[in-house]
Amino acid sequence: MSDDAVSRYRQVYRRSLDEPESFWLEAADGIDWVSRPTRALDDSNPPFYRWYPDGELNVCFNALDRHVAAGRGGQPALHYDSPVTGIRRTYSYDELLARVARFAGALSSLGVEKGDTVVVYLPMVPEAVITMLACARLGAVHSVVFGGFAPAELAARIDDAKPKVVVSASCGVEPTRVVEYKPMLDAALGRSAHKPESVIVLQREQCPAAVGERDTDWEEMTWDEVDADAEPADCVTVAATDPLYVLYTSGTTGRPKGVVRDSGGYAVALAWSMGNLYDVHPGETMFTASDVGWVVGHSYIVYGPLLAGAATVLYEGKPVGTPDAGAYWRVVDDYGVVALFTAPTAFRAIKKEDSAAELVGRYDLSSLRALFLAGERLDPDTYQWATDALGVPVIDHWWQTETGWPIAINPKGIGLMPLKPGSPTVAAPGFDVRVLDDRGDELQAGQEGAICVRLPLPPGTLPTLWNDDERYVSGYLSTYPGHYLTGDGGHVDDDGYLFVMGRTDDVLNVAGHRLSTGSLEAALAGHPAVAECAVIGVADDLKGQVPRALVVLKAGVDAATDGELIRAELVARVREEVGPVAALRRVDVVSALPKTRSGKILRRTMRELADGGSPTVPATIEDAGVLDALAPVLRDGGGAVSPG
Structure with a gap:
């Protein structure tokens, strides 16, 4: 932590705002393109900004194929760790690419093409990652619905996404119970107006499901049936502005609100963030203790680490109870994790069960360089407990489903700045964060107001909502013209540190x-x-x-x-x-x-x-x-x- 880090951050940040065209074109060198973009930003139709309008690529190629082509196919790509089932399996880049290409071929055999949608209703198993990447390989749009969602909510998302195929599992496994997915999926399909052409069910031994035994409007088959004889599929080229996925925001009631993520901007932003914000590099291991049903799982379990050529941990368990409050430390020790990312609530659960942090001493955490926390406000007491227990920087950061990557963070890869408990530090490069009063005027340091981001938002953020431009504008952009409304309130101090104090309706x-x-x-x-x-x-x-x-x-x-x-x-x-x-x-x-x-x-x-x-x-x-x-x-x- 030094004045040099602060100076480096300010230089990078100012350039990202003052020279966005050259800044983000330079960042685009971090991925491989079929047609390299000559322009970064298309601002011809505000507020609908588009990044890399003339670029073409494939995101799956960038996450897998290019690393294999570079001779790194034998390195670990995915560590599947499931304390609830007792299964552990590591997939190399070679192995994961083979599995993804084959399942992409299976989806293709069912008619999935570029631009089609696939709903993914899976637990934390490797097949969830494989399905997401297989969709990206074909240029299809995946929409992951958190495994175990109730039939009514799942049906609403199926009706909105209109998938050609639904990929699910017979069940999910919790520490104390098995959750049957297939009956909930059947109920959802029974009440949804849209019917997929095919349903693929991953059979799990904890609770196999009846598949293909009923007369339905869709064809049902097991994962093994469709995957076994599939021919591997090649990557399909898509425009940078084509959608990669749709993710429905948590807590949505009534008509679902689908956040759209584009392909090129997202790939560039995540690849850039891995080194510059999280300080995670090729060959290293990141453990993001979240779920693929959430944006954190999309960005930093699946796409971010793999785009960077790192290894990622897919953890099917809990912070406590699988088997105890030392579960995360065991994972760090087993896989040589350099960056752990989870929610403050997980650390509060660990602190509640092991307030003296006695379990930390049972494991070798020497590989761990930083703990990243996001998802809920990090209270200073939990920050201090984690700092004392782990002896590494505890980095609070703040972002949303809509943004896809951090709005504010202590940018460890650029340089670790002085830490302030209660603050996610400073705005990430590309995010022009402002605190506004009710009239839209910018407030002075220390004054609390609505946290907004001046348009255009940087690459990787939502360009709109799924099939609903009007709702995108009315919900995010109309309150303060020229700004994205985050819905959170807070203030900026004299050093430029942001303090997020909660939702404005709280x-x-x-x-x-x-x-x-x-x-x-x-x-x-x-x-x-x-x-x-x-x-x-x-x-x-x-x-x-x-x-x-x-x-x-x-x-x-x-x-x-x-x-x-x-x-x-x-x-x-x-x-x-x-x-x-x-x-x-x-x-x-x-x-x-x-x-x-x-x-x-x-x-x-x-x-x-x-x-x-x-x-x-x-x-x-x-x-x-x-x-x-x-x-x-x-x-x-x-x-x-x-x-x-």
Whole structure:
């Protein structure tokens, strides 16, 4: 960490904004093209900007074939590690290319062509990665739906994506149960207006499914049947502006909102980000503990590491319970991981089970150079715990499904800048981040407002929504003309560091004072007994809103004996660190917080329950039982202020 790193970052960042054409054309040298682009940006039809308009390529070729052609086919490409099934398997680049080319041939034999869509409804198994890359090989558009989504949600996505083929599995395997996918897929296809031509089912021994035994509008077959005799398929050339995939945003209700990812801009951005932001290079190993159903899985389990010629870990397990809170450290040790990327909620779960970080000492973590956290706000207490436990830089960073790669990060590959707990550091090159007030005026350092990105967005970000340009403009670009609305609020400090304090609809208005949930949660999380927490604003007749806190205590803390004392201490902490205007009086100790499968806490849903409403529960909820158990607590007293 030095002034040199800050200077290098500022030089790179300013060039990315002042000279985007030459900057991103130079970055395009990081991938192989069929027709190398002569232009970086097509800005002839704002706000619909397009990157590399005259470029042609194939993304699968860049992820696999070119590394094999360069003589690196024997190097590891994919480490499949499944503690829930006991299976581990490493695929070299040669092996993964052979599997992908053959399955691409299988899809081609079923009529899948350039521009067709394929819905992927698979657990964390190698076949999920193989299917995604096989689609890219054919120029087909994949749409991965998180494995285990309910039939109604899956049907809505099938109707929107209109796939020619659906690829699924007989089941998913969780630490304590087996989830049957095939009955949910059958139910989804039964209620969807669109019917695919073919359905491919990967049979898993934990729960095989009946396949091809019914008279349906589509042909059903197993993975082995369609894959066994397939002829390997060559790469199909696509335009850089052609779509690579459609990914529906988590928490979507009603009509799905499909984020479109283009081929050329995405390949360039991810290849550039691997070295410059994550400091991961060819032959090294990255472990992204996420799911291929989320954007993090698309970008940094599948495409990013493989585009860079690195090895990636596909982990079918949990941070705790498979078998214990040392699971991630075992993976780092086994595969020589240099960069670990996961969500703060995973580290809160680890901290809750192993608060003294005793399990860290059982493993050799000497290969690990950095921990990257994103997906939820990283509270300073979890940041400090991870820093102390691992002894490597803990890099908070912030991005969205829509952007495809980080908006803000400490750019380790350019140079590690001084770390500030609570901040994802600075805007990534290409992202012109501004904090605006309600009128659209830029705010000064320290003033909190809406975080926006000045157009055009850099390569790799969404060019539009799937078949819905109007919704793209109204949902993201209309509030502040010339800017992309992130939906998050925060501020920039005097050093240019960004602080993301939460979704703008999570800002509390207490007696005319605007308070972010992030500032209150940071105060609560600093208490030594708190594993994780959430603050919601509930309606109050006098003050408009008052904050209400829900906290989960660390393992070993006796809530029955010490709960009252802890609650009083938490109220005092908020009063001391945020101020009496916060008016926090009610703190509920709970066993767990409701979250999406990607780790986001369902604050809005809890707020609606506390206000007496009947919210629609997001399809992405991890465990509906947690919310059911919490509902009586949230409804108890509504927005009333209990004695402090």
